[in-house]
Amino acid sequence: MQLQSIKSQQANVKEFFKMAFSVDCVIFGFDGNELKILLIKRGEEPFFEFWALPGNLVYLDENIDDAAGRVLTELTGLDNVYLEQVETFGDVGRHPLGRVVTTAYYSLVNIDDVHVHPHSHVEKVGWVPVSKVKQLAFDHNKILDACFGKLKKMVRGRPIGFELLPPKFTLSELQRLYESILEQELDKRNFRKKMLSMNILIELDEYQEGVAHRPARLYKFDEIGYERIVQEGFSFAV
Amino acid sequence: MQLQSIKSQQANVKEFFKMAFSVDCVIFGFDGNELKILLIKRGEEPFFEFWALPGNLVYLDENIDDAAGRVLTELTGLDNVYLEQVETFGDVGRHPLGRVVTTAYYSLVNIDDVHVHPHSHVEKVGWVPVSKVKQLAFDHNKILDACFGKLKKMVRGRPIGFELLPPKFTLSELQRLYESILEQELDKRNFRKKMLSMNILIELDEYQEGVAHRPARLYKFDEIGYERIVQEGFSFAV
């Protein structure tokens, strides 16, 4: 039985070269208040008019890591984004057009920095709060959950925010970012103590303007210290 | 340009269904002294007589997670192993027979528990110390490195050993296991203090026999405590 399956495989390797491969991108963004994700509204079948992760098929002569960047740019206009692989989904029935195995990639971007625009076969591109995502096309809810899970884990082992926040930000914004990812409230004093002790922040002599309360001091990231902590790792206990 | 690539894709989706998909298994074992990995010596082209990870192509009607278990059993006789996905490798030139994207799975087993035997198209199956692995077939060295990296990371976030050690073991064996994975020496007293404080070990009234030194006490894992700590996670600082 086992022997046979291997033998028949060797006899007819061609039979195996009938799958397609795709990539799907899970792009997280933060608007200073909420964690959001970049979705497209599909303009074609299958799943016409469903919201979906930006994703598409990989060319035969294209590395999968390269495909992730290309597909993201083609569908949303987002360019030059560092994408990291998360997980591969390969259940038999996951795509209606045939056997398609897909690999999910994720990234973090600052929403204000990027300009998204829908491309052909895409009706809309939009930032949707992670907590409000409804039914997506294909098995994309499962893929999103996997990527959000990875983000949650990651945030405890290295600093985050450089990619998600504007160049100048307040400590409260940084804290809200952590709270949206961890889905849990943090103590303000302990959070500040921890962040400031890591030497990844530079205190500016600038403050918020036009807010109806005491204006908050602005900070920026210290790129050198930030990189050092990313390499070394740290433990972010709550 | 971008528009065109998407349009041509829609016009001819069939062109994309020409890839194959494979799985490769990275099985770590521990013999009480050294961390080892299960390799096969290939009995056919390509890479005839090269050592390789046990891996093979996935059937069109087979989930990739299922394929990993099947392939491992077919090639090595190893059965009923819990395999976890690690990473997917999809560079264009990685397989000489065509476009093959592969997903790596890994597992931990107790070498003494399992009986491996080579199957058809496999000349040998063997346990090789991780530190002595030479040139492997395909891009399998890269895949092994990725999986070893994952194991190293994992060991700091949850207890390990239940899968790798015999039912009864000494604390020194457990420490050597951690040291082989972390590739770093640990302090004996601190290691014991930490392990014993986690309530995952049961002290037995049995001791090593026939050793030319003071015989060590034997322990077994407390399955309930172990599972609890696996769920909760812990921080293993060195």
Place this chain on the structure above:
DNA sequence: TCAAAAGTGTTCTTATTACACCCATGG
């Protein structure tokens, strides 16, 4: 009696937690 690994505690330092009030601004 020697070699080899087992076994055992304390001190110091660092990190984590819990917790409450005054401040500056716009409306």
Place this chain on the structure above:
DNA sequence: CCATGGGTGTAATAAGAACACTTTTGA
């Protein structure tokens, strides 16, 4: 003058790091 979020410190507890000598066995 009120509502809103900004900003600040300390004490108690827990976790981690460093470190050396005695014990038991087989050869």
